[in-house]
Amino acid sequence: MTQTTLTVNGQTRTLEVEPRRLLADIIRTEFDVSGVHIGCAHGVCGCCTVHIDGIPRLSCLTFAVQCDGKEINTVESLGGFDATHVLQQAFKSEHGLQCGYCTPGFLMTLAPYVEKKVANGEMPSDEEIREAISGNICRCTGYHGIVAAVRKAISNQLEGQQA
Numbered sequence: 001m002t003q004t005t006l007t008v009n010g011q012t013r014t015l016e017v018e019p020r021r022l023l024a025d026i027i028r029t030e031f032d033v034s035g036v037h038i039g040c041a042h043g044v045c046g047c048c049t050v051h052i053d054g055i056p057r058l059s060c061l062t063f064a065v066q067c068d069g070k071e072i073n074t075v076e077s078l079g080g081f082d083a084t085h086v087l088q089q090a091f092k093s094e095h096g097l098q099c100g101y102c103t104p105g106f107l108m109t110l111a112p113y114v115e116k117k118v119a120n121g122e123m124p125s126d127e128e129i130r131e132a133i134s135g136n137i138c139r140c141t142g143y144h145g146i147v148a149a150v151r152k153a154i155s156n157q158l159e160g161q162q163a
């Protein structure tokens with residue numbers, strides 16, 4: 001067992017953790033945060049994406065003990081229970097989800113991407129957006145709604161800056 005201090009969505013806890021346990025597992029079982037989804041469990045689908053110190057990472061490929069002292073954020077930290085984050089709203093209006101299993105991973109991959117594009121005043125092409133989501137798999141939507149949602153989230157904010 002290794003003493004490990006993690007902050008998940010602002011909640012800090014020090015736990016005795018077996019070194020073999022994955023971050024995704026610890027977030028779900030010890031912090032009772034269920035927005036982290038496990039799809040493939042070997043780094044292919046992106047469902048388990050969380051932010052570790054603000055950077056998107058795959059929690060199924062990360063040992064919890066590697067995150068000692070780090071801040072972890074999951075989809076629950078984005079827009080709260082009402083899903084008010086601009087990207088969540090765009091996923092809703094552009095039909096960027098169906099079953100929703102992949103959605104937390106897409107949102108956590110895309111939130112910093114959208115933020116960066118807006119900060120730089122850039123509207124990416126659809127091809128660039130598809131490249132940005134190339135590490136995430138969705139079995140339902142065919143990706144069109146997801147790409148449209150990203151476009152909308154960025155354009156709405158760029159227009160808001162100009163207004």
Ligand code: FES
Nearest residue numbers: 039040041046060
């Ligand atoms: S569950 Fe982590 S990448 Fe698929």
Ligand code: FES
Nearest residue numbers: 098100138139140
């Ligand atoms: S919405 Fe079902 S897997 Fe993406």
